[in-house]
Amino acid sequence: MLLIRRDICGYCGCCVSVCPQGALELIDAYLSVGEDCTGCGICARACPLGALEVADEA
Amino acid sequence: MKPEYDLLVVGGGPGGALAARTAAEQGLSVCLVEKRPAIGVPVRCAEGVGRDLLTEFMDPDPAWISAEVERAVLVAPDGYRITLEPSMAGCEVGYVLDRKRFDRDLVMQAANAGADIQVKTRAVAPIVKNGAVAGALLEQQGSVSEVLARVVVAADGVESKFARWAGLETAVPLSEIETCVQFLMTGIEIDPGATVFYLGNEVAPEGYVWIFPKGDRTANVGIGISGKKCRSGSRPIDYLNRFIKSSFPEGRVLEWVMGGVPVCRPLERTVADGLIVVGDAARVSDPITGGGIYNAMFTGRLAGKIAAEAIGRGDVSADGLMPYDAGWRSSKLGMALERNYRVKEYFITLSDEKLNRLVHSVSQIDLAQFSVLGIITELVRQDPSLLLELRAIRKLL
Known part of the structure; x- marks a missing residue:
């Protein structure tokens, strides 16, 4: 499950460009995550600010 | 907004603006949509562009030029600096733009040429008929409407979705995204006529730190590093904070700019039935410098021209639009991108x-x-x- 720290996110879209699933979308200043997110964490690696984190399912 | 246009342009950056302007000048009915509430913001760019490249499109206007640059300084990992002076052939004289005003001016040019402009309007899906893109569903103030178009130009930038929805593979490999942070800083001691590039695996692994002057004692100070070098504690923001602390501790930050710059090869195909992809969405930013303003304007203008020709011939299939793909690839720009x-x-x-x-x-x-x-x-x-x-x-x- 992808956690988005919205207080850190700079809504730049860098993560959207690397998502292999096309699961992320930047809607103006809001990053949305689709159901096809596999939790691969590539977006979290690419984030310039560290706003994304893959958490284990509870 | 009308229910049907010849050309629908998704994205209001330089690529989209040039596509819209060019097509409108050719007599097409054009609509440009921008998902953000304003053209030109937020800036996601270091704002540098070569003078000779820019003047291929328009006369420079002091209203959107923040600084003229006549020198480039390269700083080696060991601190050794070399200055490239304008007398050196190939040392390009350039501008640092004010993208907020520049982008707005480009879109105004498209509007003046007759293009309809819709901001805070987001393409949420392509309309597909018989396997071909035939328009888009556009969301505006909570309602979605169908807008048909004979050709759609996807100019939706690094976070492009439209081409992918239409079936093109657009994901950038992690190792081929430059992940970037830039501060607009003031109160710093800089050479207002020089761009400065710091190289080195300590300062910016597989990337560089840049200082692009924006006027007196003011500059874009930024960094890009490879996505594969980016980790918790060593992200662009961490590198930049360290650089600022040692180089410009007295500086004040007026603006944060974040973003990703593709340094991969361009998309394998930049056309599909009824669709043309331009600029960062097509991954045509320069793999060495990361520069993409000219590249977006060049591909945008070509897209507008080829769309008009294809519509005139009545063939907007991928084959009919292929002169766009072949055109930019065989251009000086296309060859420079590959090299x-x-x-x-x-x-x-x-x-x-x-x-x-x-x-x-x-x-x-x-x-x-x-x-x-x-x-x-x-x-x-x-x-x-x-x-x-x-x-x-x-x-x-």
Whole structure:
């Protein structure tokens, strides 16, 4: 499950460009995550600010 | 907004604006949509562009030029600096733009040419008929409407979704995204006429730190590093904070700019039935510098022209639009992208020791031949053992 720290996110879209699933979308200043997110964490690696984190399912 | 246009442009950056303006000038009915509430913001760019490249499109306007740049300074990992002066052939004189005003001016030009402009309007899905893109569903103030178009131009930038929805593979490999942070800083001691580039695996792994002047004591100070070098604690923001702390502790930050810059090869195909992809969405930013303003304007203008021709012929299939794809690939820009991609693939393998030698060697290069390729040619001359490593790019020299 992808956690988005919205207080850190700079809504730049860098993560959207690397998502292999096309699961992320930047809607103006809001990053949305689709159901096809596999939790691969590539977006979290690419984030310039560290706003994304893959958490284990509870 | 009308229910039908000849051309629908998704995205209001320089690529979209040039596509819209060019098509409108050719007599097409055009609508440009921008998902953000304003053209030109937020800025996601270091704002540098070559003068000669820009003037291919328009006369420079002081309203959107923040600084004129006449020198470039390269700083090696060991701190050795070389200054490239304007007398050196190939040392490009350039501008640092005010993208907020520049982008708005470009979209105004499109509007003046007759294009409809819709901001805070987001393409949420393509309309597909018989396998071909035939428009888009556009969301505006909570309601979604169908807008048909004979051709759609996807100019939706690094976070492009439209081309992917239409079936093109657009994901950028993690190793080929430059992840970037930039501060607009003021109150700093800089050379207002010089761009400065810091190289090195300590300062910016597989990337560089830049200082692009924006006027007196003001500059864009930023960094890009490879996505594969980006980790918790060593993200662009961490590198930039360290650089600022040592270089500009007295500075004040007026603006944060974040973003990703593709340094991969361009999309394998930049057209589909009823669709043309331009600019960062097509991944045509420069793999070495990351620069993409000119590249977006060039591909945008070509897209507008080819769309008009294809609509005139009544063939907007991928084949009918293929002159766009073939056109930019065979252009000077297209060839530079391929060459620079291969050079970049070599550059990113360099140790700091080799980067030091590279920068030191620049001062000994025949000035008439200064260029990225000139540097590499000189490096080989001075160190023939590098020939083996340079094998892959030798034929490009």
